[in-house]
Amino acid sequence: MCDTCGCNITSGNRHLLRPGGRLERSGDGRAAVSVLQGLLSENDHQAGHNRSHFDAHGVLAVNLMSSPGAGKTRLLEATIGALGGEFAMAVVEGDLETENDAERIRAHGVEAVQIATGSACHLDAHMVHDALHRLDLTGLDILFIENVGNLVCPASFDLGQHRNITLLSVPEGDDKPAKYPVMFRAADLVLLTKTDLLPYLTDFDPGRAERCLRELASESPLLALSPATGEGLDGWLAWLRDEVAAQRERVAQGLSARPDIQPEGAALHLREPRGSALPAAPGRGGAAATAGGD
Amino acid sequence: MHEYSVCLALMEQVERVAREHGAGRVERIVLKIGPLSGVEAPLLQHAWPLVAAGTLAADAELVTETAPVVVRCTQCGAESEAAPNRLLCGQCGDFRTRLVSGDEMLLASLELARIDEVKASCV
Incomplete structure (x- = not known):
């Protein structure tokens, strides 16, 4: 994020800033330098640029995360089928190898750019930036970024998306949020997928999955x-429509949005936007709205 | 696996800060890593020597400090410690809390040796 305004300072590290100042000399002449910068600030900087790029084109960018095989591509195929006449969509696909997912999307007449990460277990902001060079955002309403199937690493990297969605498929078990708290905490929306399997996988309790999420x-x-x-697709499509409308409204006011779960430092980072901050997005408590060009 | 990416990002920052301060060698690197940061300190420690080899931080001591997971309740206002996968208010039990600490992933500070000192010690 930013290394000047103090947005990285939380009550957990504030004490590090106290006496001694920014450049403290220790007894043996060595210089002790206080830095207090997010380890991924380089990535976050690029993510900010990506977000500005999306906003400049009025595109809603949605990051889809889940374990491998939870049904991200299948969900996108169903979404394209339902909303193809309503919205212009494109997809950035992240996988270690193959163009398989991109080809599945293209078969529905939607542009898809495949990022083959090699052995990297997540997408980062630079990979998405490179993919954007191969994608024309003009006229698009929604860009889906299908992250590498992995419930761990993708949660740590901001790509410039406006919203995070985490999928939990029924065969995975209802305690997944308790096992992978970083990932599920990052979700603006959690989708419980493959509910047609609930009659067969009787030990999956949707109520327990929700309790684990609330905890x-x-x-x-x-x-x-x-x-x-x-x-259940109707609820998902309604959520998307609301988000597209909210993004259009933000863009018209020169505002932007980032996924809601942010460290406390992000709250300090909020500055008086041009115009007024938008109310929380539908269904969300206190979604962060920040001035564009962050 | 992504700890290696994090180490690469850390190396870039360390080199930049060292350059800004005219340092010839980095002696100590202090990180602040919270349990909810998505990064594991022991994995960072394993990955770091691979990234630092041959750089001005090759011999630096890498210190990772942790911070407790602390939540503030948006309902009763209490602050309490919590488990990473159970962020409930310790006072009233409500789930509507905000994380106050525990997701840090910060380069907190560096100890640097100036170029002239490095040269002196090399003689």
């Missing part, structure tokens, strides 16, 4: 759906 202090909505049967 992460998450107020994000949890929607259950099955792209295979179409069950």
